[in-house]
Amino acid sequence: MADAAVGRLVAGVDLGGTKILACVVDAEHRIIGRSKHPTPAKEGAKAILDTIVKALHEACESAGAKLGDLGAIGIGSPGPLDPHRGVIMFSANLNVRDFALGPDLSAATGLPVILRNDVRVGGYGEYRLGAGRGHQNMIAVFVGTGIGGCMVSQGKVVEGLTGNAGEIGHVIVKAGGPLCGCGARGCLESVSSRTAIARRIGKKVRKGHDSVLGEKLQGKNHKLKSKELAAAVESADPIALREVHRAAHYLGLAMGSMINLFGPDIIIVGGGVTEALGDAWIELIRAGARRQALTDPEGKVLIEAAALGDDAGVQGAALMAREKFVSS
Ligand SMILES: [Zn+2]
Incomplete structure (x- = not known):
């Protein structure tokens, strides 16, 4: 990537009970790379973290970028969450409890991470980039x-x-x-x-x-x-x-x-x-x-x-990450 673009890319992750979708989004809110994997829900927190990291690498690769080009990562997750600490308190679908996904993903990638409820990030995506x-x-x-x-x-x-x-x-x-x-x-x-x-x-x-x-x-x-x-x-x-x-x-x-x-x-x-x-x-x-x-x-x-369909979640998560860590 050209130097000028470094830090302008952000990633959005939609963590669902059945699939994990990771996308790389450019400064014009265009999705320029994506990767999808089944959620290893039965295997618990570590497997979920590893799959997200893998999906992020692949999404970057398909965007012609590297993980280090990203400015931040936003995740939409089922809850309830403690969004301030980046912790999934409990999720029956994901088979996790007190999973510090935000800090763990941040440690694994060296990037700032924001974790928010999956529906709230989807709503925010619609609000800023879709029908709202x-x-x-x-x-x-x-x-x-x-x-x-x-x-x-x-x-x-x-x-x-x-x-x-x-x-x-x-x-x-x-x-x-x-x-x-x-x-x-x-x-x-x-x-x-x-x-x-x-x-x-x-x-x-x-x-x-x-x-x-x-x-x-x-x-x-x-x-x-x-x-x-x-x-x-x-x-x-x-x-x-x-x-x-x-x-x-x-x-x-x-x-x-x-x-x-x-x-x-x-x-x-x-x-x-x-x-x-x-x-x-x-x-x-x-x-x-x-x-x-x-x-x-x-x-x-x-x-x-x-208006955004299935991409509302990744778009909203990426945008929240951008607003919190990159463009403020
Ligand atoms: Zn109810």
């Missing part, structure tokens, strides 16, 4: 297996006292509703995630209702891909349609409540379910939110689809 560009106050909600969120106030991600604020998926929208993975009942995630939709369709199928997803969901296995759900909706399957409308109804309630509480400029809706279901899904959520949003009678708050 040009706005000051944003709420992002990502609907997939679970539901994650991110709040940006006056340009800053709201982290709260513990660093873990933004869990829109665990706002309760149905008192006494279904049991959520977090232990509470009636969280948004428990009624509007893909898991929740699949569970409801499965229940209907076992009661004898006809659905194109019947064969898939008649057992206790509720694994459903967003694409399969979208295909069922596309074919006007009545059960799939009803459950998608129901999930959107609760998302609308939650987003309308967020408008009343926080008054964002824009709400961004993303995640696998949103990408598969497209505009009709956004319109359902938008209509529901508008009915609920008494503080916005003219419907000025924008409710739009996310």
Whole structure:
């Protein structure tokens, strides 16, 4: 690399339960190198660290650069985290506890590292480089297996006292509703995630209702891909349609409540379910939110689809690293 470019490149890492994606990003926020590996979740912390280092080397190589050309590394990780110390406190998906990934990766690479919640970095990516560009106050909600969120106030991600604020998926929208993975009942995630939709369709199928997803969901296995759900909706399957409308109804309630509480400029809706279901899904959520949003009678708050797809996480993580360590 030319000397002038040294330090201007940064890396973003998206650490997920199934895959690790590492990207090298240039000063214009373009991804110029990438590498992907399965997450060695069963093998624990050391194996995860080694795989991230390997992926970073490969991403640099595909960008025509070396690790030493990087100015910093940003990581998006499942949590809960202690973002100030760079520690993953606990993650069932990654099989780790009190994993000091930030300091460990910093020691392994000689580079400064920032560790933040995976959904928050994705939201920040959307805010700065995607659908949220040009706005000051944003709420992002990502609907997939679970539901994650991110709040940006006056340009800053709201982290709260513990660093873990933004869990829109665990706002309760149905008192006494279904049991959520977090232990509470009636969280948004428990009624509007893909898991929740699949569970409801499965229940209907076992009661004898006809659905194109019947064969898939008649057992206790509720694994459903967003694409399969979208295909069922596309074919006007009545059960799939009803459950998608129901999930959107609760998302609308939650987003309308967020408008009343926080008054964002824009709400961004993303995640696998949103990408598969497209505009009709956004319109359902938008209509529901508008009915609920008494503080916005003219419907000025924008409710739009996310724009960055799977790259939101690496882009947001890289940008946070740049802003903290390189360009400040
Ligand atoms: Zn919950």
